[in-house]
Amino acid sequence: MTELTEEPVNSAVSRVVRHPMLWVFALFLVLPYFLPFLGGYTYLGVEVLIWSIFALGLNIIVGYTGLPSFGHGAFFGVGAFVLGIVQLRVTHGMWVPLLAAILAATLCGAVVGLFVAKKRGIYFALLTIAFSQMFWFVAWGWDSVTGGEGGLLGINRLPVGIPGLFSVGIDSILHFYYFVYLIFIACVVLIWIIVHSPFGRTLQSIRYNDTRARCIGYNIAFYKWIAFTLSCAFSGLAGALYALLRNAAFSDVLHWTRSGDVILMIILGGGMSNFFGPILGAGVFIVLRDLFSTITEHWLLIYGLLFMAVIIFVPEGLLTIFQRRTRRKVTGPEK
């Protein structure tokens, strides 16, 4: 609108500077240096970034479109395995395997999406679980390709760069952290643009009232399919990065309980009402899991209690605790 173009440069700049996204990026920029003080380590930071990408992408369908998918672990797994298979058997590099992983997850998502896009609520959730279990069985049983129970080992973090121009090694965990960090920035910006676009508004209208959305002219099954497929692309990317982090791909990541973990991150952090919720959720989930599991083997019990406390006391997610003052500035799917 005209307000935007007529805005003085100063205030436009200050608006960018005040953008919550920059604070998130700044935080993760320095995270590896103060993680040790919090009892963490860089590896954990990479995990937070990867699961944040996964959760933010999934939130396109869960938070913005209102469809609870418990099956995105399948596409995360597809990303992990395809990266491994392509890197080990087809081409020894980084970009091609990464792109192949994203493409494969997107394609699988598009096919599964055809079956789930007409469903909603519990039926949608159950169908996504069923599909993810099918993927899990395949990954688990197809020994010759996926390594079956033992997983696909020997995946390498090879140097990345532009051939002939430069090349940077990412074998060290710190270098790999910043490699994932750059991808994380790209994903956050991209997802932010998508959910705040006209398309994002369409998805929200479907979330809040799908009957009315149909009656104003949206082919909602088509939009749900697009949103589903799109979120699978991010799942595939996250899965590929996870395979690089672990130097291996295992079939356990495809299990539907892992998909449940990401949903927990979204709800825990407040993804249903805030764009950045999934990042906080991923951070809290992973750091606490690490912390509790070193204290007691019954860490799941503490975890369950914590989750229940969040649902009872801050049902809109942890971010709402920090959000009170800045509520108007941070836009996301309204609660």
Add this chain to the structure above:
Amino acid sequence: MEILTTQNLSKHFGGLVAVNDVSLKVTEGCLTSLIGPNGAGKTTLFNLLTGLMKPDEGRIHFQQVDITAYPPHRIVKEGVARSFQIVNIFGELTLLENVRVAVQAQKGHGLEMFASVNSSSFHEVNEQAAAIVKATGLGGKERTIAKNLSYGDKRLLEIAIALASKPRLLLMDEPTSGLASRETGKMREFIQNLAKELTILLIEHDMNIVLSISDHIAVLHQGRVIAEGGPDAIRRNADVQEAYLGGL
């Protein structure tokens, strides 16, 4: 000229016949009202016309196009929009956003992923949404979250969303239901003004409104059309008095 015709339209729910062999004609430029006691099948008929339900028998033609098998979103594109009896808005979005998302659908911008809703290419959508909000008398409340609006404003928003689809035929399902008498008067005036530019098919319980503003009235009873005609003819019709007016 007829803009909408139904031929022998029927819809059953198990043993219940909700709409029974209804053949209806809506003339372009006219305000046609559909009256009948509760459970007469009026809303079911609307659901059939808008594609939310499929008829068991019969055909629906809109501007000579057979839309019987069309899904709701295609019927809207053809030019049939509706407002609902029970407020059916996007409660969590702002008032302006409610209308904007409908204008965006009408203009075919719904799939744009990499544009900003504030960009210049979206200017037209924003302008049009703002204009509809003003024309509906909701100006100044653009930023209010829809669920926090007063009931009367929600009813207006209900219609504003339907208008954003730029319909040639507007189906209105009891726009005055639940309104206080002063608001009812305003709504009646509003419908009369709309009828100057639009063909309207109206479901309404308030007989004073129906008899005073309609060009044509169809009376539905137990799923059947039992009478049709102008307001005066309907007022005099003995069957109608029996079934609906209670010997008025």
